[in-house]
Amino acid sequence: MDNPFLDRSFQMPWSQLTADRVGPAIKAALADAEAALARIAARPVGSVNYQNTFLALEQATESLNESWAKVTHLTTVADAAPLRDAHNAMLPKVSACFAKIPLNAEVWLRLKAAASLPAVPALHGEHRRFVDETMADFRQQGADLPAEKKARLEAVQSELAQLTQKYSENVLDATNAWELLVSDPARLAGLPAHAQESARQSALKKGQGTEADPVWRFTLHGPSQEPVMLYAEDAELRRQLWSAAAAVGQEGAQDNRELIRRILALRQEKAALLGQPHFADLVLQRRMAKSGATALAFIEDLHGRVRTAFMRECRELEAFKAEQTKSAPAPLAPWETAFWADRLRRMRYDFDEEQLRPYFPLPGVLAGLFEITGRVFGIRVTERPTGAVEVWHPEVKFYDVHDRAGRHLGSFYTDWHPRESKRGGAWMNYLITGGPVAGGPRAPHLGLMCGNLTPAQGGKPALLTHHEVETVFHEFGHLLHHLLGEVQIKSLNGVNVAWDFVELPSQIMENWCWERASLDLFARHHETGEAIPDPLFQRMIAARNFRSAAATMRQLALARMDLDLHLHATDYEVGELSPKLQTLLRDYLVPTQPPAPTIENRFTHIFSDPTGYAAGYYSYKWAEVLDADAFTRFKREGIFNEQVGRDFVAKVLCRGNSADPMQLFTDFMGRPPDLSALLLRAGLV
Ligand SMILES: [Zn+2]
Numbered sequence: 001m002d003n004p005f006l007d008r009s010f011q012m013p014w015s016q017l018t019a020d021r022v023g024p025a026i027k028a029a030l031a032d033a034e035a036a037l038a039r040i041a042a043r044p045v046g047s048v049n050y051q052n053t054f055l056a057l058e059q060a061t062e063s064l065n066e067s068w069a070k071v072t073h074l075t076t077v078a079d080a081a082p083l084r085d086a087h088n089a090m091l092p093k094v095s096a097c098f099a100k101i102p103l104n105a106e107v108w109l110r111l112k113a114a115a116s117l118p119a120v121p122a123l124h125g126e127h128r129r130f131v132d133e134t135m136a137d138f139r140q141q142g143a144d145l146p147a148e149k150k151a152r153l154e155a156v157q158s159e160l161a162q163l164t165q166k167y168s169e170n171v172l173d174a175t176n177a178w179e180l181l182v183s184d185p186a187r188l189a190g191l192p193a194h195a196q197e198s199a200r201q202s203a204l205k206k207g208q209g210t211e212a213d214p215v216w217r218f219t220l221h222g223p224s225q226e227p228v229m230l231y232a233e234d235a236e237l238r239r240q241l242w243s244a245a246a247a248v249g250q251e252g253a254q255d256n257r258e259l260i261r262r263i264l265a266l267r268q269e270k271a272a273l274l275g276q277p278h279f280a281d282l283v284l285q286r287r288m289a290k291s292g293a294t295a296l297a298f299i300e301d302l303h304g305r306v307r308t309a310f311m312r313e314c315r316e317l318e319a320f321k322a323e324q325t326k327s328a329p330a331p332l333a334p335w336e337t338a339f340w341a342d343r344l345r346r347m348r349y350d351f352d353e354e355q356l357r358p359y360f361p362l363p364g365v366l367a368g369l370f371e372i373t374g375r376v377f378g379i380r381v382t383e384r385p386t387g388a389v390e391v392w393h394p395e396v397k398f399y400d401v402h403d404r405a406g407r408h409l410g411s412f413y414t415d416w417h418p419r420e421s422k423r424g425g426a427w428m429n430y431l432i433t434g435g436p437v438a439g440g441p442r443a444p445h446l447g448l449m450c451g452n453l454t455p456a457q458g459g460k461p462a463l464l465t466h467h468e469v470e471t472v473f474h475e476f477g478h479l480l481h482h483l484l485g486e487v488q489i490k491s492l493n494g495v496n497v498a499w500d501f502v503e504l505p506s507q508i509m510e511n512w513c514w515e516r517a518s519l520d521l522f523a524r525h526h527e528t529g530e531a532i533p534d535p536l537f538q539r540m541i542a543a544r545n546f547r548s549a550a551a552t553m554r555q556l557a558l559a560r561m562d563l564d565l566h567l568h569a570t571d572y573e574v575g576e577l578s579p580k581l582q583t584l585l586r587d588y589l590v591p592t593q594p595p596a597p598t599i600e601n602r603f604t605h606i607f608s609d610p611t612g613y614a615a616g617y618y619s620y621k622w623a624e625v626l627d628a629d630a631f632t633r634f635k636r637e638g639i640f641n642e643q644v645g646r647d648f649v650a651k652v653l654c655r656g657n658s659a660d661p662m663q664l665f666t667d668f669m670g671r672p673p674d675l676s677a678l679l680l681r682a683g684l685v
Contacts, residue, residue: 003028005067010411012070014392022071022086029064030097036060041106045113050123053114054131057107060492062100068094068244069431076423077415077450078392079172088165093163095610096154103150103182111138113560119275123535126658130489131426133657135284142274149273156270160263160610165412167249167259168608175220176420178244179668180237181208182216187234195227197457219437220245220332221418222425223454229338230353242335249601260577263607267614268569277329279566280615287498288622288661292567294501295618299559302552302621303588304682309549314590322345334596345546350538361526362416362453362463367478369523372512376634376645376655377480378404393419401483410434410445410483417455417462426451426471428506430477433490445494447482449475461526465542477506481563486654493656499616501661503623504630505653511631514544515639545683550590552621559618561598564604566615606622621678626665628677 004016005025040056042360043626046465070089075087085193101107114120115131116283123131142153160598178582181203183189188196199216202224209215217242218224228241276282280292322329332340370381379592380402388397396415403486411460416421427450434443451471456462464472473634481502483496495502512518523532532540564584565572572580581598582589589596613619630648637644666672679685 005070006063006187006433007068008063010444011389014390017070017074017392019080019082019086023081023089025067026064026071026090026094029067030093033061033064035095037101040110041104043110045110048110048114049117050114050120050127050131053107053110054134057101057111057134058130058489061101062490064094064097066432066669068305069429070230073429073431073448074392076427076429077419077421079421079423088162089167092158095098096158099141099154101158102138103145103154105147108138108526109144111135126487126489126492129493129658133492138276140282140286145273152297153270153273156266156273157610160266160270163259163263163266163611163613164607167263168604170256170259171249171256171602171608172423173249174251174602175424178220178248179206180216180218180240180244182237183209185214185467187237188216188232188233190233191227192231193568194346194354194357194454194457194463195224195231198224198455199439201457220243220248220667222452229335230342231339233331234337235339238335238339241334244391245602246597247335255257256607257361257577260600261609263572264565264569267566279569280563283566283611283615287616287619288500289618292563292615295559295615295622296563298622298654299556299563299618303556303560305679306549306552306556307587309684310553313547313550317341317344320347331591331593333594334590334592337590337592341547341550345543349546351536351542352541353467355536356523356532356540357463357467358527359523359532360464360466362456362472363461363468364465364522364524365464365472366414368518369473371521372518372640373476373480374511376642377484377641377649378642378646379480379484380404380600407442408444412446412479412483413448415448415450416453418452422450422452424452426453426475428475428482428495430482430494433482433485433493435485435490435493436488438488442486445483445485447479449479451475463526468472468514470513473509473513474506477509478502479652481656482651483506484649485656486655487658489658492658497657498661500619500622501544501626502666503620504626504665507623507627508631508648509525509625511634512639514541518639539582547682548682552684553588553590555617555621557585557623558599558603558605560585560588561600562603562613562615562617565600565606613623625675626673627676628681629675630665630669632677 003021003025004013004126005021006028007013036056037060039476040053040060043052071087071090074083109132111134116136120128120131142150145153182199196216196420199218201212202219203209203217204211206217208217218228220241225241225245232238242517248254271277271279271282274282276285278292280295284295285290289298317330317337317340318332320343321332321336324340324343342646374380382400382402384398384567386397391398391413393415395417396413398411398413400411428447429450430445430447432446433443436442451468451472453464454462478495487493519537520531524530561581561584564581577600578597581596581600584600600607605617608613633644634641646667652664655664662672676685
């Protein structure tokens with residue numbers, strides 16, 4: 001079939017990837033996958049071997065994976081009704097196809113037969129791992145279940161896919177539906193110039209206000225909302241944005257509350273069908289943590305270690321506000337904490353995040369990132385000229401990655417700024433998995449990274465916050481995990497690793513945003529070209545761990561909530577979730593007046609995918625332990641040390657899921673992970 005979604009060439013014809021072509025392409029890819037599976041299922045059991053079962057299974061869905069990746073990617077960067085409809089029409093069929101594979105009794109019979117052949121134990125490295133992982137995958141997804149339980153499991157999976165998609169759409173729609181138009185400039189007091197200018201431009205684009213008589217438009221998108229919460233002196237303005245954000249996912253047609261109850265019940269049912277006490281154990285049995293109890297113990301251990309510092313930080317902020325406003329100390333309102341915390345930080349460290357922005361023009365940040373990763377990991381990143389490669393939006397750029405020997409390792413797209421048709425947050429994804437090919441040349445990988453960074457304005461380049469710089473480094477770490485992959489089995493390449501390991505390559509990159517030597521390579525004033533002045537750098541470092549117990553506690557609260565929802569789903573079957581979660585988290589949440597609602601109605605990490613980060617939010621902290629610990633080698637042996645970089649590529653980045661993650665970590669460090677590096681880095685020892 002001549003359909004561009006099925007075109008497997010490296011250069012993607014984005015302009016031809018239209019909504020009307022989704023259905024025919026995915027139907028054809030599904031038919032091919034099903035035919036390939038049927039061939040495996042029909043093979044005489046006496047003739048099975050590793051190649052015609054395990055490897056044939058790996059190849060059966062390759063074209064479906066690639067074409068569907070293009071569709072799902074487009075829904076995240078070019079959301080529109082026809083595409084959404086086309087995607088949603090195919091989603092149940094695609095989910096059902098993947099869910100059915102491990103439930104196919106004929107295929108399972110042949111895999112078991114092939115796995116028990118005398119040749120299999122002799123397989124080495126990733127091939128042995130692939131057999132073990134595939135067998136575990138099948139068992140974890142119900143291969144050993146009787147027919148009627150398999151049928152129920154399929155129905156559960158398909159319903160979960162649809163409900164979680166709906167949850168995600170609700171959050172996006174509710175976020176986009178809200179705006180606040182401000183016509184009184186007095187209400188903008190405290191807001192940095194760039195935030196005021198963005199708000200004015202945003203209103204103009206919507207036909208509100210004029211150059212002579214401006215209006216300022218605020219939305220719930222990060223770059224609009226965050227400066228208000230931090231800097232706006234008008235507490236009512238902050239309250240309005242905070243209340244609107246808190247209401248996302250719990251009102252009108254975008255109410256997610258019933259969806260959550262149903263999603264939790266289905267996940268619990270799925271765990272029970274598969275013989276697990278709860279969804280947490282089902283999900284974690286093959287991750288580094290191995291069980292819900294281990295993950296919970298990890299979170300509670302950290303909680304115990306930071307609790308005292310957290311309480312001190314809360315009291316300190318209350319006392320600071322009381323002193324500044326000449327009133328008695330009392331809990332702050334939820335829309336006050338970020339604002340007063342920023343004031344306290346500025347007073348204590350004379351440090352304003354905004355002072356750093358001029359040093360972080362996006363093009364310079366990217367050049368620095370490529371320079372650093374070039375030195376450390378031995379790669380060369382080059383941008384293709386605009387127009388040389390087709391892209392999905394004029395702002396999208398395309399880059400190639402080569403190694404020192406000139407091998408084309410892979411390429412990637414970047415798409416950095418907010419649009420209404422684009423999902424929130426920042427992420428990395430991949431479209432093609434290349435890598436070594438048996439008996440042929442290595443094929444390049446193709447990936448992408450997207451964000452919602454502050455856009456360029458007023459003739460200046462996009463000037464980022466330091467946090468946005470960290471985000472760019474973070475996503476590039478994920479991308480390198482994919483692009484540097486040297487695994488023959490595509491499904492074991494790059495980021496296809498345990499969720500509590502996947503953030504190691506990304507989070508370790510953020511460390512280079514805090515070192516003088518690496519910052520000096522790229523943090524240059526966009527007008528004068530000067531490096532960050534030393535006093536400003538010293539203040540930035542001093543302020544780094546300001547309220548770090550509160551930041552840690554926020555992550556622990558989300559992890560604790562996620563684990564409880566998936567360890568004790570039946571407790572949440574009836575009644576409102578929020579009061580129960582408030583009680584659960586009382587030692588984790590900043591005491592505020594009024595109490596802040598918990599965020600389950602817009603917690604897309606754990607509810608916008610059938611699994612996603614569900615029962616896995618703890619992984620962020622878990623991986624921080626890994627990244628803080630692993631970076632101590634760079635700190636000790638040199639942050640541009642090529643040998644350590646080469647080691648990290650060889651032992652971690654290029655190996656994907658071709659070995660157990662604890663093994664990979666231990667190979668790199670020479671010992672298992674140690675929690676103390678994280679506490680030390682966060683100033684919590
Ligand atoms: Zn990440």
